[in-house]
Amino acid sequence: MSENLDRVDRLIIDELVSDGRATLATLAEKASLSVSAVQSRVRRLESRRVIRGYTAQVDPEALGRPLSAFVAITPIDPAQPDDAPARLKHLSAIESCHSVAGEESYVLLVRVESPRALERLLQEIRATANVRTRSTIILQTFYDR
Template sequence: MEEIDRRIVTLLAEDGRMSFTDLAKETGLSVSAVHQRVRRLEKRGVLRGYAAIIDHDAVGLPMTAFVSIKPIDPAAPDDAPDRLAHLSSIEACHSVAGDESYILKVRVASPVALEELLQQIRESANVSTRTTVVLSTPYEHRPPSLSEEPLSSPGDL
């Protein structure tokens, strides 16, 4: 990736609503050149979308937890993500190495709601769970450091 594209991606990661005019000022390009580069980055899938960052306390979801899951029957099909997709309290599902198969990031209104969600997760995916409740989040949604080329790309693996 060219250095100027890295700069554009970094700026948009910090502020997804940054205007083309402001991007042009920050990069030294014309507005039309920035617009073309952003569209090209979108088309290549480097920029996959733009999202609002929600204040979860303000919308009644102050409790965050990480739920590690593993199948009760190791011979069962690995379809937990599909079985859990209907549970909107699950914000993210990560396949992981180690004892567990997946780690889920969940957001709920209360300990009672977390307990209910854990029961739904266990029943829906036939898994055991291990839960870590988040006490505070010093930072989240940090933009990546794109100052250097990665050692390998996903296609190289």
């Protein structure tokens, strides 16, 4: 699909990644196109699911979840069904779940209130998905695109 994106499409995408609230007028100015031409391109990118949505980036600390960690999970029994993502989806502290290559099967990004809350979450992850966990606490995030 990326071969179908020209320089202007990429410029529009880069601007929207940087500022999801950028106006069509702003995008038109940066792309040196008319507002209607940019609107047409944005709609096409949305319909092709290149642009999958617009979201607010919220400060986890403001939500009372200052502790972030990566949690790698591995099934205890490799013969069991590989359904950990579905089993864990209801846990709101899990922000994202990624299938990975390597020793672990998945890596989760979690955000919690405290070390004690992380400990409880890890216990729940282990019990719910029948997995082993390995955690890495995030000290600082330099950028998150």
